[in-house]
Amino acid sequence: MKFTCISILFFLITIKNAYSQSGQTNSIDYSTDTSSFRAKTTKQVDVKDIIQGIFAKNTSQKIKNRRQQNTSFAILPSVNYSIVTGFSAGANTVNTFKVSQLADTRPSSIRTFTNYSQYKQLVSILNTNICTKANKINLLGDIRFYKFPANTYGLGGNTTFDDANLVDYRHIRFYQVALRKVSKNFDVGFGYHLDYHWKIHEINAKELEETDLQQYGLTTKSTSSGLSLNIQHDSRDNNSNTTSGNYANLQYRYNTTLLGSNQNWQSVVLDCRKYIRFPSNSDNILALWNYDWISFGGNAPYFDLPSIGWDAYYNTGRGYPIGRFRSKTLLYFETEYRFAITRNGLLRGVVFGNAQSLANYPNRGMSKIIPGGGGGIRIKWNKLNNTIIAFDYGLGIGGSQGFVFNINEVF
Secondary structure: OOOHHHHHHHHHHHHHHHHHOOOOOOOOOOOOOOOOOOOOOOOOOOOHHHHHHHHOOOOOHHHHHOOOOOEEEEEEEEEEEEOOEEEEEEEEEEEEEEOOOOOOOOOOEEEEEEEEOOOOOOOEEEEEEEOHHHHHHEEEEEEEEEOOEEEEEEEEEEOHHHHHHEEEEEEEEEEEEEEEEEEEOOEEEEEEEEEEEEEEEOOHHHOOOOHEEEHHOOOOOEEEEEEEEEEEEOOOOOOOOOOOOEEEEEEEEEEOHHOOOOOEEEEEEEEEEEEOOOOOOOOEEEEEEEEEEEEOOOOOOOOHOOOOOOOOOOOOOOOOOOOEEEEEEEEEEEEEEEEEEOOOOOOEEEEEEEEEEEOOOOOOOEEOEEEEEEEEEEEEEOOOEEEEEEEEEEEHHOOOOOEEEEEEOOO
């Protein structure tokens, strides 16, 4: 409860600080680079500059044409590793664009992620974040298809890798949220959310005693279908790779049998992020992220319970495999320090640490704090819209570790 109150306070402070700064003038010129809080004294370079420098005959004209473009597209191979999934490979794409030339219109993005692991796990994800002219409407989409088997480790924060239970299932997710601007950087809206699992069965059930999945309620399929109320504040300069501003989102979701759910249940997700230039005269960023996910008012299906790695962009819990921890309540905090390696902006580095706590099962109360951390490298792909390629290596307790590839920052 104390952790939850702190999270709500962080949500309110984030909004208050952003509004108190909204009257300040931003004199930064982003016409050639959006990656900094201040004007550059060193020419900024990205991967495309290097490629054009090698192959292009008329580099200056190519760069001029890039600056006139209103969109950027990247498709890159993806290679990941964790001790649970083994190696996986696929492709990431991101399309960043602005639907209007108005200066205050935030960039929109369409991201896809498709991966196949050595253990025959297929993951395909489409995320959309569309901002219309002057940010009047913000459309958020999250569509996924999963074909597993995957390990689940039971409920609560005191499980170990020895509790692994291999479960095969299929999963379709369809989330759509529409937000309407009600004031500067402040939106309110509604959404629809569907999670459908089928062909659920334990592969090694005979080798185990009664599992948490069986105790909680093992079924061959499950449906969660409901509506959501969403309140959002967003003053970030770039929603894909933020260098300034704040973000806060509060979502209340009500799943009901009237819309096809197996049973009625509710959830709340609180997502807060803050970005601080530190030191103040540098381009280094201290990024803070609080993500709390609570289910209540009925029993959510096992695979719809709050779980690490199941946020919208698949990013909570670096250092742990997706689904490593699961329960009715997940409280999560992460901080990351982003710093320059080269003065021209081509290479940057990060170090990060995270902490999480989950509701105990079947007992009440919260688990001990579960730490994680690591570091990574950032390569500037496109300096005009601040698109980067991210390579991270994370560590967790119990020997957990993994390598993660991303386009753009994790949060």
